[in-house]
Amino acid sequence: MNDVLDAFGVEESDVDRLRARLSAAADAEGILDVAYRTVDTPVGPLLLAATEQGLVRVAYPNQGHDAVLQALADRVSPRVLHAPARLDPVARQLDDYFAGRRRRFDVPLDWRLSVGFRSTVLHHLATDVAYGRTASYAALAALAGSPRAVRAVGTACATNPLPVVVPCHRVVRSDGAIGNYAGGVDAKRTLLALEAA
Amino acid sequence: MAEFGPTVLRVVRAVLGPADADDAWSETFLAALRAYPELPAGANVEAWLVTIAHRKAIDVTRASARRAVPVAEPPEAGSAADLPDLDLAAAVAALPPKQRQAVAYHYLTGLPYAEIAEILGGSADAARRAAADGIATLRRTIGANR
Numbered sequence: 001m002n003d004v005l006d007a008f009g010v011e012e013s014d015v016d017r018l019r020a021r022l023s024a025a026a027d028a029e030g031i032l033d034v035a036y037r038t039v040d041t042p043v044g045p046l047l048l049a050a051t052e053q054g055l056v057r058v059a060y061p062n063q064g065h066d067a068v069l070q071a072l073a074d075r076v077s078p079r080v081l082h083a084p085a086r087l088d089p090v091a092r093q094l095d096d097y098f099a100g101r102r103r104r105f106d107v108p109l110d111w112r113l114s115v116g117f118r119s120t121v122l123h124h125l126a127t128d129v130a131y132g133r134t135a136s137y138a139a140l141a142a143l144a145g146s147p148r149a150v151r152a153v154g155t156a157c158a159t160n161p162l163p164v165v166v167p168c169h170r171v172v173r174s175d176g177a178i179g180n181y182a183g184g185v186d187a188k189r190t191l192l193a194l195e196a197a
Numbered sequence: 198m199a200e201f202g203p204t205v206l207r208v209v210r211a212v213l214g215p216a217d218a219d220d221a222w223s224e225t226f227l228a229a230l231r232a233y234p235e236l237p238a239g240a241n242v243e244a245w246l247v248t249i250a251h252r253k254a255i256d257v258t259r260a261s262a263r264r265a266v267p268v269a270e271p272p273e274a275g276s277a278a279d280l281p282d283l284d285l286a287a288a289v290a291a292l293p294p295k296q297r298q299a300v301a302y303h304y305l306t307g308l309p310y311a312e313i314a315e316i317l318g319g320s321a322d323a324a325r326r327a328a329a330d331g332i333a334t335l336r337r338t339i340g341a342n343r
Contacts (some may be wrong), residue, residue: 023224026230031231077234078233080199081199
Protein backbone atom coordinates (compact mmCIF):
# COMPACT_ATOMS: atom_id res chain seq x y z
CA MET A 1 0.00 0.00 0.00
CA ASN A 2 2.78 2.37 -0.86
CA ASP A 3 0.24 4.48 -2.74
CA VAL A 4 -0.69 5.90 0.63
CA LEU A 5 2.79 7.37 0.91
CA ASP A 6 2.60 8.83 -2.59
CA ALA A 7 -0.80 10.41 -2.03
CA PHE A 8 0.50 12.30 0.96
CA GLY A 9 3.81 13.32 -0.50
CA VAL A 10 4.72 16.82 0.63
CA GLU A 11 6.52 19.55 -1.25
CA GLU A 12 9.75 20.82 0.25
CA SER A 13 8.36 24.35 -0.20
CA ASP A 14 5.37 23.51 2.03
CA VAL A 15 7.69 22.29 4.78
CA ASP A 16 9.93 25.36 4.39
CA ARG A 17 6.93 27.67 4.67
CA LEU A 18 5.76 25.90 7.83
CA ARG A 19 9.25 25.94 9.32
CA ALA A 20 9.48 29.70 8.76
CA ARG A 21 6.15 30.13 10.49
CA LEU A 22 7.30 27.90 13.35
CA SER A 23 10.56 29.83 13.78
CA ALA A 24 8.70 33.12 14.02
CA ALA A 25 6.21 31.70 16.54
CA ALA A 26 8.97 30.08 18.61
CA ASP A 27 11.02 33.28 18.60
CA ALA A 28 7.98 35.29 19.72
CA GLU A 29 7.44 32.81 22.55
CA GLY A 30 11.09 32.89 23.63
CA ILE A 31 11.72 29.19 22.91
CA LEU A 32 13.95 29.60 19.86
CA ASP A 33 17.20 28.99 21.69
CA VAL A 34 19.49 28.61 18.67
CA ALA A 35 18.65 30.15 15.28
CA TYR A 36 20.80 29.23 12.30
CA ARG A 37 21.25 29.86 8.60
CA THR A 38 23.99 29.58 6.02
CA VAL A 39 25.49 32.35 3.89
CA ASP A 40 27.49 31.92 0.69
CA THR A 41 30.89 33.57 0.83
CA PRO A 42 34.16 33.48 -1.13
CA VAL A 43 35.43 30.96 1.47
CA GLY A 44 32.43 28.66 1.00
CA PRO A 45 29.03 28.45 2.66
CA LEU A 46 29.34 29.52 6.29
CA LEU A 47 26.96 28.26 8.95
CA LEU A 48 25.88 31.02 11.33
CA ALA A 49 24.12 30.32 14.64
CA ALA A 50 22.85 32.75 17.25
CA THR A 51 21.28 32.51 20.68
CA GLU A 52 19.17 35.30 22.10
CA GLN A 53 22.43 36.74 23.50
CA GLY A 54 24.21 36.92 20.18
CA LEU A 55 26.22 35.12 17.54
CA VAL A 56 27.39 31.85 19.08
CA ARG A 57 28.91 29.89 16.19
CA VAL A 58 30.37 30.39 12.73
CA ALA A 59 31.39 27.19 10.95
CA TYR A 60 33.19 26.35 7.74
CA PRO A 61 31.89 23.58 5.46
CA ASN A 62 34.92 21.39 6.26
CA GLN A 63 33.84 21.43 9.92
CA GLY A 64 30.61 19.63 8.93
CA HIS A 65 27.52 21.79 9.37
CA ASP A 66 25.38 18.87 10.56
CA ALA A 67 27.94 17.94 13.20
CA VAL A 68 28.16 21.57 14.32
CA LEU A 69 24.36 21.80 14.64
CA GLN A 70 24.35 18.58 16.65
CA ALA A 71 27.05 20.00 18.94
CA LEU A 72 24.95 23.15 19.43
CA ALA A 73 21.93 20.98 20.30
CA ASP A 74 24.05 19.08 22.84
CA ARG A 75 25.93 22.00 24.37
CA VAL A 76 23.50 24.93 24.14
CA SER A 77 19.94 23.67 23.66
CA PRO A 78 18.09 21.12 21.55
CA ARG A 79 15.78 23.92 20.41
CA VAL A 80 17.70 24.61 17.21
CA LEU A 81 15.76 25.94 14.23
CA HIS A 82 16.55 27.25 10.78
CA ALA A 83 15.58 30.89 11.33
CA PRO A 84 17.40 33.34 9.06
CA ALA A 85 15.87 36.54 10.46
CA ARG A 86 17.90 36.57 13.68
CA LEU A 87 21.09 36.32 11.61
CA ASP A 88 20.26 38.98 9.04
CA PRO A 89 22.49 41.67 10.63
CA VAL A 90 25.61 39.47 10.72
CA ALA A 91 24.86 38.09 7.24
CA ARG A 92 24.73 41.65 5.89
CA GLN A 93 27.97 42.56 7.66
CA LEU A 94 29.68 39.46 6.25
CA ASP A 95 28.53 40.46 2.75
CA ASP A 96 30.03 43.91 3.31
CA TYR A 97 33.23 42.43 4.74
CA PHE A 98 33.76 40.12 1.77
CA ALA A 99 33.00 43.02 -0.59
CA GLY A 100 35.74 45.05 1.13
CA ARG A 101 33.27 47.56 2.57
CA ARG A 102 33.58 46.60 6.23
CA ARG A 103 36.60 46.28 8.51
CA ARG A 104 35.07 45.22 11.80
CA PHE A 105 31.96 43.37 12.92
CA ASP A 106 29.44 45.07 15.10
CA VAL A 107 27.08 42.35 16.36
CA PRO A 108 26.55 40.96 19.87
CA LEU A 109 28.62 37.83 20.50
CA ASP A 110 27.70 34.91 22.74
CA TRP A 111 31.04 33.57 23.97
CA ARG A 112 29.67 30.54 25.82
CA LEU A 113 31.42 27.98 23.58
CA SER A 114 34.81 29.35 24.56
CA VAL A 115 35.99 29.21 28.15
CA GLY A 116 39.08 29.86 30.23
CA PHE A 117 42.38 30.77 28.63
CA ARG A 118 41.03 30.09 25.14
CA SER A 119 38.35 32.70 25.74
CA THR A 120 40.95 35.20 26.99
CA VAL A 121 43.03 34.65 23.86
CA LEU A 122 40.06 35.13 21.56
CA HIS A 123 38.91 38.28 23.35
CA HIS A 124 42.36 39.81 22.83
CA LEU A 125 42.32 38.72 19.22
CA ALA A 126 38.91 40.35 18.72
CA THR A 127 40.01 43.70 20.14
CA ASP A 128 43.79 43.97 19.66
CA VAL A 129 44.56 42.64 16.18
CA ALA A 130 43.05 45.02 13.63
CA TYR A 131 41.88 44.46 10.07
CA GLY A 132 44.76 44.02 7.65
CA ARG A 133 47.28 43.26 10.43
CA THR A 134 48.64 39.92 11.57
CA ALA A 135 50.04 38.72 14.88
CA SER A 136 52.22 35.73 15.63
CA TYR A 137 51.03 32.99 17.98
CA ALA A 138 53.79 34.13 20.36
CA ALA A 139 52.69 37.77 20.23
CA LEU A 140 49.11 36.78 20.97
CA ALA A 141 50.29 34.62 23.88
CA ALA A 142 52.05 37.70 25.28
CA LEU A 143 48.92 39.84 24.75
CA ALA A 144 46.90 37.24 26.65
CA GLY A 145 49.35 37.50 29.56
CA SER A 146 51.02 34.07 29.15
CA PRO A 147 54.00 34.52 26.83
CA ARG A 148 54.99 30.85 27.07
CA ALA A 149 51.54 29.52 26.17
CA VAL A 150 52.17 29.58 22.43
CA ARG A 151 50.74 26.11 21.83
CA ALA A 152 47.65 26.93 23.89
CA VAL A 153 47.12 29.98 21.67
CA GLY A 154 47.27 27.66 18.67
CA THR A 155 44.59 25.49 20.25
CA ALA A 156 42.47 28.54 21.08
CA CYS A 157 42.58 29.59 17.43
CA ALA A 158 41.93 26.06 16.15
CA THR A 159 38.82 25.79 18.34
CA ASN A 160 37.58 29.36 17.77
CA PRO A 161 33.78 29.05 17.71
CA LEU A 162 33.48 32.35 15.80
CA PRO A 163 35.97 32.29 12.91
CA VAL A 164 36.02 35.26 10.50
CA VAL A 165 34.17 37.43 13.04
CA VAL A 166 36.81 36.76 15.71
CA PRO A 167 39.80 36.96 13.37
CA CYS A 168 41.96 33.91 14.07
CA HIS A 169 42.95 34.06 10.39
CA ARG A 170 45.16 37.01 11.40
CA VAL A 171 47.34 34.79 13.59
CA VAL A 172 50.37 33.46 11.72
CA ARG A 173 53.63 31.77 12.62
CA SER A 174 56.60 33.77 13.88
CA ASP A 175 58.73 32.58 10.93
CA GLY A 176 56.24 34.17 8.53
CA ALA A 177 54.57 30.91 7.47
CA ILE A 178 50.82 31.14 7.26
CA GLY A 179 50.10 28.40 9.81
CA ASN A 180 46.97 26.30 10.09
CA TYR A 181 43.36 27.41 10.04
CA ALA A 182 40.02 25.95 11.11
CA GLY A 183 38.58 26.65 7.66
CA GLY A 184 41.61 25.32 5.81
CA VAL A 185 44.74 27.16 4.71
CA ASP A 186 43.14 28.29 1.43
CA ALA A 187 40.41 30.11 3.33
CA LYS A 188 43.01 31.78 5.55
CA ARG A 189 44.97 32.90 2.50
CA THR A 190 41.79 34.30 0.90
CA LEU A 191 40.90 36.30 4.02
CA LEU A 192 44.42 37.70 4.45
CA ALA A 193 44.55 38.67 0.74
CA LEU A 194 41.15 40.36 1.06
CA GLU A 195 42.31 42.38 4.06
CA ALA A 196 45.63 43.26 2.43
CA ALA A 197 43.92 44.68 -0.67
CA MET B 198 13.62 17.03 15.22
CA ALA B 199 13.58 19.04 12.00
CA GLU B 200 14.10 15.88 9.98
CA PHE B 201 10.61 14.68 10.93
CA GLY B 202 8.91 17.83 9.59
CA PRO B 203 7.80 16.23 6.30
CA THR B 204 6.66 13.00 7.99
CA VAL B 205 4.52 14.83 10.51
CA LEU B 206 3.02 16.96 7.74
CA ARG B 207 2.04 13.82 5.81
CA VAL B 208 0.50 12.33 8.93
CA VAL B 209 -1.60 15.37 9.82
CA ARG B 210 -2.70 15.76 6.20
CA ALA B 211 -3.83 12.15 6.12
CA VAL B 212 -5.65 12.44 9.44
CA LEU B 213 -7.14 15.93 9.01
CA GLY B 214 -7.07 16.78 5.34
CA PRO B 215 -5.04 19.62 3.87
CA ALA B 216 -7.13 22.53 5.22
CA ASP B 217 -6.33 21.99 8.90
CA ALA B 218 -3.00 20.24 8.50
CA ASP B 219 -0.85 23.39 8.63
CA ASP B 220 -2.29 24.45 11.96
CA ALA B 221 -1.87 20.99 13.44
CA TRP B 222 1.73 20.79 12.19
CA SER B 223 2.61 24.16 13.70
CA GLU B 224 0.93 23.35 17.00
CA THR B 225 2.71 19.99 17.12
CA PHE B 226 6.18 21.44 16.67
CA LEU B 227 5.59 24.39 19.00
CA ALA B 228 4.44 21.98 21.70
CA ALA B 229 7.42 19.75 20.97
CA LEU B 230 9.83 22.70 21.25
CA ARG B 231 8.29 23.66 24.59
CA ALA B 232 8.63 20.12 25.93
CA TYR B 233 11.84 19.09 24.19
CA PRO B 234 14.24 19.79 27.09
CA GLU B 235 12.29 17.31 29.24
CA LEU B 236 12.38 14.53 26.63
CA PRO B 237 14.54 11.70 28.00
CA ALA B 238 17.74 11.02 26.08
CA GLY B 239 17.33 8.10 23.71
CA ALA B 240 13.55 8.51 23.44
CA ASN B 241 11.94 7.71 20.07
CA VAL B 242 11.51 11.27 18.80
CA GLU B 243 9.33 10.23 15.87
CA ALA B 244 6.86 8.32 18.04
CA TRP B 245 6.81 11.22 20.48
CA LEU B 246 6.05 13.70 17.68
CA VAL B 247 3.29 11.49 16.27
CA THR B 248 1.78 11.27 19.75
CA ILE B 249 1.73 15.06 20.01
CA ALA B 250 0.41 15.37 16.45
CA HIS B 251 -2.39 12.92 17.30
CA ARG B 252 -3.51 15.10 20.22
CA LYS B 253 -3.17 18.33 18.24
CA ALA B 254 -5.20 16.84 15.38
CA ILE B 255 -7.99 16.06 17.84
CA ASP B 256 -7.80 19.65 19.17
CA VAL B 257 -7.94 21.09 15.67
CA THR B 258 -10.89 18.85 14.74
CA ARG B 259 -12.78 20.02 17.82
CA ALA B 260 -11.98 23.68 17.11
CA SER B 261 -13.13 23.26 13.50
CA ALA B 262 -16.36 21.63 14.64
CA ARG B 263 -17.02 24.57 16.98
CA ARG B 264 -16.44 27.05 14.15
CA ALA B 265 -18.67 24.88 11.90
CA VAL B 266 -16.77 25.88 8.79
CA PRO B 267 -18.35 24.37 5.69
CA VAL B 268 -16.14 21.57 4.38
CA ALA B 269 -15.19 21.40 0.74
CA GLU B 270 -17.05 18.68 -1.16
CA PRO B 271 -14.91 15.61 -1.73
CA PRO B 272 -14.03 15.31 -5.41
CA GLU B 273 -16.50 13.22 -7.40
CA ALA B 274 -15.32 9.86 -8.58
CA GLY B 275 -14.11 10.20 -12.15
CA SER B 276 -13.67 13.98 -12.06
CA ALA B 277 -10.18 13.53 -10.67
CA ALA B 278 -9.24 10.78 -13.10
CA ASP B 279 -5.87 12.34 -13.81
CA LEU B 280 -5.32 13.14 -10.14
CA PRO B 281 -5.25 9.75 -8.43
CA ASP B 282 -3.85 11.39 -5.31
CA LEU B 283 -7.13 13.19 -4.80
CA ASP B 284 -9.03 9.89 -5.11
CA LEU B 285 -6.89 8.36 -2.45
CA ALA B 286 -6.98 11.42 -0.19
CA ALA B 287 -10.77 11.40 -0.37
CA ALA B 288 -10.85 7.67 0.32
CA VAL B 289 -8.59 8.12 3.34
CA ALA B 290 -10.75 11.01 4.55
CA ALA B 291 -13.81 8.76 4.32
CA LEU B 292 -12.33 6.11 6.64
CA PRO B 293 -13.54 5.90 10.25
CA PRO B 294 -11.17 7.97 12.43
CA LYS B 295 -9.45 5.07 14.18
CA GLN B 296 -8.72 3.29 10.89
CA ARG B 297 -7.50 6.52 9.31
CA GLN B 298 -5.20 7.18 12.27
CA ALA B 299 -3.88 3.62 12.36
CA VAL B 300 -3.19 3.67 8.61
CA ALA B 301 -1.50 7.08 8.79
CA TYR B 302 0.65 6.27 11.80
CA HIS B 303 1.72 2.88 10.53
CA TYR B 304 2.09 3.44 6.81
CA LEU B 305 3.35 7.04 6.81
CA THR B 306 5.80 6.78 9.70
CA GLY B 307 6.46 3.06 10.01
CA LEU B 308 5.69 3.08 13.73
CA PRO B 309 5.16 -0.43 15.09
CA TYR B 310 1.62 -1.34 16.18
CA ALA B 311 2.68 -1.47 19.84
CA GLU B 312 3.58 2.24 19.66
CA ILE B 313 0.39 3.04 17.75
CA ALA B 314 -1.64 1.24 20.42
CA GLU B 315 -0.04 3.54 23.02
CA ILE B 316 -1.19 6.55 21.01
CA LEU B 317 -4.69 5.33 20.13
CA GLY B 318 -5.41 3.36 23.28
CA GLY B 319 -6.37 -0.31 23.03
CA SER B 320 -4.15 -3.22 22.10
CA ALA B 321 -1.52 -3.63 19.42
CA ASP B 322 -3.77 -6.26 17.80
CA ALA B 323 -6.64 -3.78 17.66
CA ALA B 324 -4.34 -1.19 16.04
CA ARG B 325 -3.20 -3.79 13.51
CA ARG B 326 -6.80 -4.74 12.71
CA ALA B 327 -7.82 -1.08 12.32
CA ALA B 328 -4.95 -0.48 9.89
CA ALA B 329 -5.71 -3.69 7.96
CA ASP B 330 -9.42 -2.83 7.71
CA GLY B 331 -8.55 0.69 6.58
CA ILE B 332 -6.15 -0.57 3.93
CA ALA B 333 -8.70 -3.12 2.70
CA THR B 334 -11.29 -0.35 2.31
CA LEU B 335 -8.78 1.86 0.49
CA ARG B 336 -7.92 -0.97 -1.91
CA ARG B 337 -11.61 -1.53 -2.66
CA THR B 338 -12.33 2.19 -3.13
CA ILE B 339 -9.36 2.84 -5.35
CA GLY B 340 -9.87 -0.37 -7.29
CA ALA B 341 -13.45 0.67 -8.01
CA ASN B 342 -12.37 4.09 -9.21
CA ARG B 343 -9.65 2.94 -11.58
